[in-house]
Amino acid sequence: MLFLTTRVVGQHPLLPLLRPIFTLFPLPSSCSLLPHEPISIRHPLLAALSSCRSPEEVRCLHARLVTSGLACHPFVASKLVHLLVTLPSVDSPSSNLDYADIVLWATPSPTLFTYNTLIRAHSNSPHRTVNSSLLLFRYLLRDPSRPVPNQYTFAFVLNSCCRRLEKDADEGLAVVMEAEQVRGQAARWGLGANLFVCNVVIRLYGSWGMMEEAERVFKECSARDLFSWNSLMGGYVGVGEMQRARILFGEMRKRDVVSWSTVIAGYVQEGSFMEAMELFHDMQLSGVAPNEFTLTSILTACANLVALDQGRWVHSYINRAKINLNERLLAGLIDMYAKCGEINWALKVFYEEGISKRTVWPWNAMLGGFAIHGMAGDAVDLFERMRSERIAPNKVTFISLLSACSHGSFLDEGRTYFELMKGVYGIDPEIEHYGCMVDLFGRAGLLNEAEEFISLMPISPDFIIWSALLNACRIHRNIDRAERVGRIIKELDPKQVGCQVLLANIYSRSGRWTGARDIRNEVEISGSKKTPGWSSIELSGMFHQFLVGDQSHPQAKQIYSFLDELSIKLKKAGYEPELGEVLVDIDEEDKETALSIHSEKLAIAFGLMNTEVGTVIRIVKNLRVCIDCHQATKFISKLYDREIIVRDRVRFHYFKDGFCSCKDYW
DNA sequence: GTAGGGTTAG
Incomplete structure (x- = not known):
């Protein structure tokens, strides 16, 4: 028993989306009050409506409003709609939005407020495949008898465009063009x-990287508030123009x-972690x-x-200040502990807080932790648990899982999961997944298979893929292939000096000094610089960063004399320098400098000098550890009876009693 | 007669 007229049905913009719901309940044919007739806020049903705490309660009350004939009064309808889409829902928010759509549609003359509320709700809804906000907006404009739009209307519609843009960059241009039209109407x-x-x-222009346009609107705006500044700054952060973002930040009065958060996130994104920490410190001083x-x-x-000290502080701050420990913050905590070498703390946080979360984030963080710690078995177990708990994995899950398999030489598992990802979960492998597979085959010594895999990739391999193979050639000392791969990389991307240096190291390690020297000369002539290597260590909340041959540290003198003593002790203990890396040092810019002053050695020496006996030394390095430093650190850990944790660009090295957790396999 | 926008993993 539906009281629908074809006129209304034919015009409703969301009809195709709503049709299944029409049969659920009858719509009133008439209203007991005239649209313009005021309704007292003291009306018992209206009062009851205002006291509803969930959309489900609102839906119950709606039945009584329908029978009393009040449901289609414009003001009542607007309240209904607003409550339906804003109250926290105990089950599906999308069905409440459908319900609210029907209320709008059943109301003879809905107010602008009702339209605006729904346009906003639609832009927030992740369930719509079309821009239903825009459809509703066009529907509103189509008939002059409907209310005229105001600033809320335009802000909501444009916001829906913005969200679509942020969600799916492929639609970018189309969305921007639609938004331009809406802007023209505004x-x-x-x-x-x-x-x-x-x-x-x-924000819209910023999301699409059109910063000149964004800047122009910013200037032309009648007034500016904190949101304008934050949005413009966020745009610059998004396109990676941190300098401009920082200038804007500096110009802000409030x-x-x-x-x-925006500017800190920007520094984190571009890898300027120290700047991010400094800014965080300033933030606390500013009282925000x-x-x-x-x-x-x-x-x-x-x-x-x-x-780790700062990370622990953040953890306790979260508890102290009762910060909402959402899935992402939780993943951040797990990731922080894992990357600081505290895998057991990562596990503790995961099992206490993360495992109960139904989202993939904490699981991915934990898998990533296992991967960098070379704990392939645990990664596989966790992934299986994830499957049995029906947490849907995503592409990040598989990057961590495959990388764990490769570091643990889990060849069969790696193959199986790669197929599973495509076949069962329908995730198209991206370049990172292919990289993991090349790494997996390469480390296992299956160099032919690795190369064949590359040739069969549906996307063209980048230098990272080839350097995974080059690294495998280093591990398995396959010079001919290394030479060939080196040439491919050079043609593909001549700027990748790091790969050429890796090739030079492969040469010199096998005694082919001329080959190594040629590359070195070539790199020097080309003038391209490789990323300078640095290592850092945290000491009671302060960071100490060392570059190669660094003399700038206040304790430089003591560090160097400590290193002199150290090298004598090391030699006595049987350590021999790996000369191969002297000739073309993997992290050296200054070719005069010798091995003993590699940045990680400086950091380790500094750590040994300034911490109590028995304290774990934690070093982070932006590049991969070189063979010689790796060897030396093993000796140091035994000689000084210290645990030394070095995290390089790819994984962890946990040195203890003269051994490393990577088993010299990295 | 009610409302508003910005930030977060590999």
């Missing part, structure tokens, strides 16, 4: 320079937690309290700097 209604409209447009966004970024910085 201008026609005299709202072109409205603060709220402008702020969304700034900064809130979002301003700070960090929130879960800020702390997620800071944990990433801690993880990358191996700043």
Whole structure:
């Protein structure tokens, strides 16, 4: 028993989405009040409506509003719609949105407020495959008898465009063009320079990387507030222009937690972790309290700097300040502990807090932890548990899982999971997954298979893929192949000096000095510089970063005399320098410098000098550990009876009693 | 007669 007229049905923009729901309940044919007739807020049903705490309660009450004939009064309808889409839902929010759509559609003359509320709700809904906000907006404009849009309408519609853009960059241009039209309409209604409209447009252009446009809107806006500044700055952070972002940040007269979080996240994104930490420090001095966004970024910085003390501080701050421990912050904590070498703490956090979460984030963080610790068996077990708990894996899950398999030489498992990813989970492998597989075959010594795998890839291999094979050639001392692969990389990307240096090291290790020297000369002539190597160590909350041959540290003199003593002790203990790496040092810029002053040696010496006997020394290095430093560190761990944890660009090295957890396999 | 926008893993 539906009281629908074809006129209404034919015009409703969301009809195809709603049809299944029409049969669920009858719609009233008439209203007991006239649309313009006021309804008292003291009306018992209206009062009852206001006291509802969930959309489910609202839906129950709706039945009584329908029978009393009040449901289609414009004001009642607007309240209904608003409550349906804003109250926290105990089950499916999307069905409440469907329900709210029907209320709009059943109301004879809905108010603008109702339209606006729904346009907003649609832009927040992840369940729609089309831009239903925009459809609703067009529906509103189509008939002059409907209310005229205001600043809320335009801000909400543009926001829906913005969200689509952020969700799916492929639609970018189409979305921007649609948004341009909406913007034109806003201008026609005299709202072109409205603060709220402008702020969304700034964000929209920023999301699409059109910073000149964003800047222009920022300037042309009738007024500017904190949101305008934050949005513009966020745009620059998004396109990686941190300098401009930092200047804007400096010009802001007032900064809130979002301003700070945005610029901190920007530094973390570009890998400037120290800057992020410094800014976090400034933030605390300024009296703005960090929130879960800020702390997620800071944990990433801690993880990358191996700043365990600071990371622990963040953990206790979260508990102390009762910060909402959401899935991402939780993943950040697990990641931080794992990357600081504290896999047991990572496990503790995961089992206490993360395992109960139904999202993939904490699981991915834990898998990633196992991967860098070379714990392939645990990674496989955890993944199987994840499957049995029906947590849907994503592409990141498989990067961690495959990389764990490769570090643990789990050849069969790696193969199986790669197939599983495509076949069962329908995840198309990306370049990173292919990289893991090349690494897996390469480390296992299956160089032919690795190369064949590369030739069969549906996407063209980048230099990372080839350097995985080159690294395998290093491990398995296959010089001919290394030479060939080196040539391929050089043609593909001549700027990848690091790969050429790796090739030179392969040459010199096998005694082919001329080959090594040629490459060195070539690299020097080309003038391209490889990333300078650095190592850092945290000491009671302070970071000490060392470059190769660094003399700038206040304790430089003591460090160098300590190293002199150290090298004598090391020689006595039977250590011999790996001369191969002297000739073309993997991290050296200054060719005069010798092995003893590699950045990680400086950091280790500094750690030994400044910490109590028995303290674990934690070093982080931006590049891979060289063979000689690896050998020397093994000796140092035995000689000084210290645990030394070195995290390099790819994995962990846990030195103890003269051995390393990577079993010299990295 | 009610409302608003910005940030977060490999």
